[in-house]
Amino acid sequence: MGLLTNRVERNEIKPGDHIYTYRAVFAYSHHGIFVGGSKVVHFRPERNLDSSIDTSSNLLDPTFPQSTCPTFPDCGFRQPNSGVVLSCLDCFLRNGSLYCFEYGVTPSVFLAKVRGGTCTTAASDPLETVIHRAMYLLQNGFGNYDIFENNCEDFALYCKTGLLILDNLGIGRSGQASSVIGAPLAALLSSPLKLLMPSPIGVATVTAGMYCMTRYATDIGIRTDVIKVAVEDLAVNLGWAGRPDEAAEENEASNRQVVAL
Template structure:
């Protein structure tokens, strides 16, 4: 491993390591947690799930059946967390090791995002526990920018989650995709002050690196440490499908309408009672006056 490449041999990885492999001619990387025994737990798009965003899906690379490991491909219904053997995880790609606790200078020198972080990892046994727990309970809905395979691996290694769900997630790969055009946009007004295209390119590259560093999970301040057993309660990651969520929403609306109707009936009965009481009081006053 080094500044140019994090490529490793299979004999170099240990249980609890965050590993990844490049797909589609280095277009994007797919991440997972090596749990030992030639097995990897990783996060993919759910089977038969659709998305309005066109993006390479790592799930399409998974074989339907593994000839070596019978439990390869195991996943819970409506969950994107899957157990694969190392061969099926890599496909035809090479094996890379994700680095933790790197220095800021080392991080900035890595031009490609999604290869390292300044965050401190937890012990291997904790990492494996999180990965296996999420294999049974799910990791929410897959999202390219806010909840992808790298986000899954980063959480398993650190236990850190981003509080602001409206922005980019923990993934360095996603922040690189967003950071490049943002850097170009921010540097455009500076073109009038910087002589020559070389100066503009330098400023753009610097802004890109700084924006990527600012979104690193080891630097940003909008993250919290969350126990894996508490994720359902804190983030409402129940692993239910969209159909179940829609059914629940329809049921809630129906119950709301029923309660509204009951309230109207109660109000009508109360109004009739008040009207009758007023008549009785009026009759009593008339009799007393006579």
């Protein structure tokens, strides 16, 4: 991985890594946790999983014939009414390139990455802890998908760090969502400067600076309104109706069958 790109080869990733790939000609990225055995646990809108229109989504729908993935019969496994899905690496990438999200980067490296959703200053927890969180959430869900407050990047960031934002309102942990909000916000805040700066270059420089600082201020490694939450307590902290402990224990056996690490 370098400063300009986080692209990696398949043999470079290891279980517990936060990986992502770009969709729709780099319009957005989709994130997940690589758990080994060529399997990825990731979070998607539940409505897309059940869509009969989007054929690409059917690859991840357990109600769709499993022959769509000829290699792994358990590809597409998910619990009912949950957007957390187990996919093989091929179905996750959909012929796209593979990228690895960076953790514990310095502020200078973070600001140098112009595009959000590629790195964070927050440190990653041990890889075995990351895998445990991902597999637990595969069995118990991650709440309702929200493009700004609870998306696939938020899922992967939580699995890697265990950090949860105390305030349920506003932007979530996702750097990609922060970029979407930060760009127009920076342009709006810099608009009055056009009256004071005759040079378009000066205005562009200030706008770019505001955009970078907005991204930095909302990074989960910088924010002060975060707390470490055990995955077993996540449902309570997010206000979900959590599953009973007995159900979680019953799922443990199927959990071991789903992925051979």
